[in-house]
Amino acid sequence: MLRGLYKVISPELFTIKKLDASVAVLFAIILMGFVGPTLYPVDPRAVVGPLESPPSDLYPLGTDAYGKDILAQLMSGIRGSLQIGVTAAAIALLIGVMVGLVAGYKGRLTESLLMMATDIVLLLPSILLMILIAAYFKWRDPLLVSIIIGVTSWPWVARAVRSQTLSLKNREFVYLSKMAGYGDLQIVVRDILPNIASYVFMAYVLLMSGAMIAETGLSMIGLGVTQGVTLGSILFWAQVLEAVRRGLWWWFIPPGAVLVALASSLLMLATALDEYFNPRLRGG
């Protein structure tokens, strides 16, 4: 009975369903971060109520140890985290795609050197490198944190882009372009990039989710942004001020839940795209 049902619902449709669900969650969170503050205009930095008040009609998600509104912080934190995610992922993508394209297309010594560097950065855990770099900066604005995350998260992208470039550069259309007298740059931009565009987009989605998780990790160890609110900075203060041991669940559960929802929906989006572009995973 159940088997029959799954046969009726084709795998393609299931993929689209997964895509729908993840896009819906993403959209809801983005809406909450950008439109929410106009519907709920409370200053996340202002002391607005009693200390450590649990959720109530007046404070939908309660207040923290200073009497600041947590829902307002959460909306502001979503914006802050998304901003870092978008920027850091762009930086990592740029480095990863460039390294991968050049290594894969040029080959020889260039490839060996670039891949050696990639493997070295890959072997060193990015979160440790981030902590190490961030430790030397006293003031960290969102851009600096994005850069720190971006320059440490690119290696896997470089590896994947390189292997795809390797398989593309010996195809007929590349030979044709070469015979037509096109330069390396033109071939890479016109022939190779369009063919890996779907993969690059998927990598961007994954990098973004990774960057937002990394931001939270950096914040938790005390190296997040020094100005502004992010999901990580809310969790950091909850941790430092002992929210867990004092039972203030409304302080540490919402930021983590939103982060997990964001990251999982991005991952699910990437998986759905992968199944869509990669028929090997889709078929029976």
Next chain:
Amino acid sequence: MLKLGPIAIYLLRRSLFILSTFISFLLIIFALPRAIPGNPVATLLAQIFQQAQANPDTVKAVYKKFMEEFGLNKPLHEQLYDFLSRLMVGDLGTSIAFYPRKVVDLVASYLPWTLGLLIPATLAAWVLGNLLGAWAAYRRKTAVDNALLPTFLVLSQIPYYWLAMILLYVFAVYAKLFPVAGAYPPTMQPSLSSQFILGVLHHYTLPFLSILIVAIGGWAIGMRVLVIYELRSDYVEYSELLGLDDKKILGYVFKNSVLPQITGLALSFGTIMGGALITELVFSYPGTGYLLFRALSTLDYPLIQGTFIILVSTLLLANFIVDLLYAWIDPRIRVSYVGE
């Protein structure tokens, strides 16, 4: 000409790579503070110097010691030489926050707690994740897979420390089943008595689970895809046509699919380490994460650098062990690295 066996060549290459990674890492450690405008280490030393002006000889002695260790007034190549030669003899400098304790001794006393948490949790998650992932792949397009896959996906995206906060809240603060902090009962002296060991295990459960549960997700996702690919290979089809038992085929498929997961084990060790360090903070677990947090909040640069050097050495050692294991398990290495 000396003729090397294929396994020896493979291991030689891997050790050379791991060694060059370690050297690159040391260069990063050395270069970072010196490359950042205003050199944060120099700023810190200037602060200590200001205190030394106002304070008696003890602070002056501290200042002198750090000037010696960092040698910032010397030319760069001499600084690098000093840095490396001190490392060679295992000297990672003196801690500022815990002055006059040596960085090596400090990290050595915190490291066992981290490794004791990290290694069992990583291995257990690896085994469970691979089994669950293979099961999901085998039951592909059934309710089992449709329920397991989203669970794995969400699990893998949960930060360890957030799950740690929830477990701590539910099981320790709310239900009062487990202790709220530390690695052993604060009233007990560390010993090998059964009572103390039980106390340690009682404190160990929640931190262990918070790493285990999250790490399972990532392994399961990877294994599921590997098994799906493997199930479509020719030998599986052939075995099915031969009428071989499903369980037997699945055994072969599992063995073949698990090989890439062994390489993944080495890489994941680092990611899990990063997460576990922060998890320690949530449980006030006396591991290197806790030490690192102290070092970061007091800008104790010698301790920060030393902790990282030791953590990365441990990590690279783990990588080398995985390489050894791989050479031993995977027969293809014996074929592909033919000596010349």
